[in-house]
Amino acid sequence: MKKSLMFSVIVSVAVLFTASSFAQPFQGMRRGHRDYGMMRKAPGRILMVLKAYQKELNITDDQLEKIKNLMDSSAEKMVEMENDNNLIQLELRKLLQDRENLDYAKIKVILSKASSNRNEMFILRLKNRDEIKNVLTPEQQEALKEMWTDRMKDRGPFPGGERFQRFRRFREPVKK
Numbered sequence: 001m002k003k004s005l006m007f008s009v010i011v012s013v014a015v016l017f018t019a020s021s022f023a024q025p026f027q028g029m030r031r032g033h034r035d036y037g038m039m040r041k042a043p044g045r046i047l048m049v050l051k052a053y054q055k056e057l058n059i060t061d062d063q064l065e066k067i068k069n070l071m072d073s074s075a076e077k078m079v080e081m082e083n084d085n086n087l088i089q090l091e092l093r094k095l096l097q098d099r100e101n102l103d104y105a106k107i108k109v110i111l112s113k114a115s116s117n118r119n120e121m122f123i124l125r126l127k128n129r130d131e132i133k134n135v136l137t138p139e140q141q142e143a144l145k146e147m148w149t150d151r152m153k154d155r156g157p158f159p160g161g162e163r164f165q166r167f168r169r170f171r172e173p174v175k176k
Contacts, residue, residue: 046132047071053147057140066135074128081121088114 047067050059092110095103133141 049144053144057136057143059136059140063135067132070128070131070135074124077124078121081117081124085114085117085121088117 047064050057050064050067053059054064088110092107092114095107095110136144
C-alpha cells in the first residue's frame with residue numbers, strides 16, 4: 001500500500017512538473033533575446049522584398065547587386081560588433097562572479113563599453129538602411145513606400161490579430 005501510494009505521488013509530481021515546464025514561454029524571447037523588429041531584420045528582408053517585386057518597382061540587376069554588396073559589408077561589421085558584445089558580456093560575468101569584492105568602477109566602464117557598442121550597432125543599421133534607400137530612385141522609393149503603407153493597412157493596428165480584441169471597443173471607428 002505504501003509503495004503504491006509513494007509511486008503514484010512520484011508519478012503525479014513528475015507529470016505536473018513536465019506539464020508546467022512545457023507551459024513556459026519560449027526561451028528565446030526571454031531577457032536578452034528580444035526581437036528588435038524592423039531594425040534588426042530589415043536588411044535581410046528588404047533584399048527579398050526587392051527581388052520579389054523587382055518588375056513592379058523597375059529595379060535593375062545592378063541595383064540589386066549594389067544592395068547585396070552593401071548588406072554583405074554591413075553583415076561583416078555586425079558580426080565583429082556582436083563578437084565584441086559577447087566578449088564584453090564575458091568580461092562582465094567574470095567581474096560579477098566575486099560578489100564580495102565587486103569593483104564598481106570596472107563594472108561601470110564595461111557597461112559603458114557595452115552601451116556604446118550597442119549604439120554603434122544601431123547607427124550602423126540606420127546608415128545601412130539609408131545607403132540602401134539611396135541606391136533606389138525616388139520613384140522606386142515612393143512605390144516601395146506605397147507598398148509598405150498598403151501592407152500595413154491590411155494588417156491593422158494589432159499585428160497579433162485578435163490578441164487585444166477587448167481593447168478595440170475603446171478605439172474610434174476607422175473612417176474609409
